[in-house]
Amino acid sequence: MKWYEKIGHQLFEPNRNQSPGELIFFKIFELFILFYTIKYAWEWGIYTQLRNNEVVLPLGIANYIDISILFQWNLALINAATITLLSSIAFARMGYKWFYMVVMILLHIQYVARFSQGEIPHSMNLIGMSVLCFAVGAIWFPGKKQMPRFVLGSIIFFIGLGYTSAFIAKLIGTGIYWFDGRHLWLWISEKSVDVYSTFGYYEPNFLQELALNYLPVASLILLIGWLTELIGFTMWWKKLRPFTTTLLIGMHFGITLTMNIRFDSFVMQLILIGFPWYLLIDKYVKTTPKWVEKLI
Amino acid sequence: MTEKESKRGMRVIGVLLLVFAILVAPHEGEFWPFSIYPMFSQAGNPWTRAMILDVTDYEEEEIWEQRTIDNFIGDPVSVRSHGVDEIDFANFVSKTNRWNQERREALRRMFGLNTFNENRWLVVKAKGYLAGKDSVAVDIIPWILLTDEGTVLNPNINQSEYMEVDKP
Numbered sequence: 167m168k169w170y171e172k173i174g175h176q177l178f179e180p181n182r183n184q185s186p187g188e189l190i191f192f193k194i195f196e197l198f199i200l201f202y203t204i205k206y207a208w209e210w211g212i213y214t215q216l217r218n219n220e221v222v223l224p225l226g227i228a229n230y231i232d233i234s235i236l237f238q239w240n241l242a243l244i245n246a247a248t249i250t251l252l253s254s255i256a257f258a259r260m261g262y263k264w265f266y267m268v269v270m271i272l273l274h275i276q277y278v279a280r281f282s283q284g285e286i287p288h289s290m291n292l293i294g295m296s297v298l299c300f301a302v303g304a305i306w307f308p309g310k311k312q313m314p315r316f317v318l319g320s321i322i323f324f325i326g327l328g329y330t331s332a333f334i335a336k337l338i339g340t341g342i343y344w345f346d347g348r349h350l351w352l353w354i355s356e357k358s359v360d361v362y363s364t365f366g367y368y369e370p371n372f373l374q375e376l377a378l379n380y381l382p383v384a385s386l387i388l389l390i391g392w393l394t395e396l397i398g399f400t401m402w403w404k405k406l407r408p409f410t411t412t413l414l415i416g417m418h419f420g421i422t423l424t425m426n427i428r429f430d431s432f433v434m435q436l437i438l439i440g441f442p443w444y445l446l447i448d449k450y451v452k453t454t455p456k457w458v459e460k461l462i
Numbered sequence: 463m464t465e466k467e468s469k470r471g472m473r474v475i476g477v478l479l480l481v482f483a484i485l486v487a488p489h490e491g492e493f494w495p496f497s498i499y500p501m502f503s504q505a506g507n508p509w510t511r512a513m514i515l516d517v518t519d520y521e522e523e524e525i526w527e528q529r530t531i532d533n534f535i536g537d538p539v540s541v542r543s544h545g546v547d548e549i550d551f552a553n554f555v556s557k558t559n560r561w562n563q564e565r566r567e568a569l570r571r572m573f574g575l576n577t578f579n580e581n582r583w584l585v586v587k588a589k590g591y592l593a594g595k596d597s598v599a600v601d602i603i604p605w606i607l608l609t610d611e612g613t614v615l616n617p618n619i620n621q622s623e624y625m626e627v628d629k630p
Contacts, residue, residue, distance in 0.1 A: 222553060286501070316463070332503075365540050
């Protein structure tokens with residue numbers, strides 16, 4: 167067996183029988199993705215409609231088309247409505263197999279229209295990657311035997327890859343001294359201005375005070391976070407996944423406490439995908455409900 | 463899922479990785495939802511953000527003085543409570559090179575013209591940098607005053623700084 171086939175075994179578990187808990191969990195997870203897809207589509211659409219006047223930073227496809235067209239004629243809201251309609255139909259498995267792919271493209275357009283103002287947020291990336299994996303799964307791995315395993319396995323692959331690539335980006339961008347605690351001081355002070363601007367006041371919390379007063383503490387915080395990113399790819403291995411996920415969630419709480427950056431949907435998705443919840447469901451449910459079978 | 467489908471799954475992930483690489487390579491690591499997550503990768507660099515201070519109760523000569531994060535005057539205004547994203551606002555201020563009339567007016571319109579009435583809001587740039595070996599300094603630079611009548615630029619700053627040539 168080749169190395170990548172071994173990774174495939176860990177991600178897709180071809181020898182494990184499918185259980186009712188797995189199918190029920192898959193549909194709950196899909197509902198979570200559907201909820202955030204619709205939420206983001208409308209939040210981005212409304213903001214674009216109300217606030218965006220000109221393109222400050224073209225992202226993605228906005229490098230090739232004039233995305234400011236979405237700032238007019240309620241197009242961002244029409245796009246949000248189309249995303250809502252198509253993703254709901256795709257969730258119910260009533261439309262064409264390529265509906266999720268269209269949702270992916272429309273959501274990308276919605277993202278680049280909303281975030282054409284200079285900010286490049288990453289907290290929504292996992293939802294986007296999940297929609298993409300659903301799109302690919304629906305077209306090339308349809309049916310209840312294949313789609314849940316492919317979709318969840320591929321999402322886990324890209325989550326693990328993302329964290330490890332973040333580690334490498336820091337190593338290339340700054341070098342081995344990236345974890346110098348003074349860098350954290352700079353980021354804490356930068357985010358403090360954002361907090362002033364957001365809420366009108368700012369008070370450093372206990373962890374920020376500790377990091378600002380003791381350089382070794384600041385360096386240790388960065389080092390732990392950085393090493394946690396490095397081992398992100400170990401999520402690919404089924405037995406290591408819950409441990410890696412727990413560390414990653416801890417890292418996100420650390421980022422929130424030190425830099426006031428929240429990754430709500432990111433963390434919720436980690437909680438959902440990093441632990442074998444289907445085993446818990448299987449304890450209580452012995453057969454797959456008919457409506458779940460229909461929706462997969 | 464069978465063994466065969468598992469192998470096919472990895473091949474499809476390989477194709478997605480290829481698409482990933484093709485899309486992010488010419489776009490500085492970002493093509494949503496693909497990303498190499500480069501945020502915070504360049505550590506130690508100076509930064510520039512922005513905030514708004516309500517200086518309605520302050521004299522003209524007081525407000526234009528450069529200060530620090532520890533002794534600025536005026537109450538910070540919550541831009542979010544006016545429906546504006548704080549990062550978008552900071553980027554608008556820090557990334558604008560040419561502060562022509564339209565740009566200054568766009569800043570005022572961002573908060574809705576009815577907001578001002580008697581209020582005088584001072585947009586300040588906050589510039590942070592490592593000062594020496596063991597501290598961070600944050601300078602608060604008064605940039606533009608927003609009032610009911612219009613906008614006023616800081617008279618203490620060379621006017622050419624408001625009309626920089628766009629960087630390539």
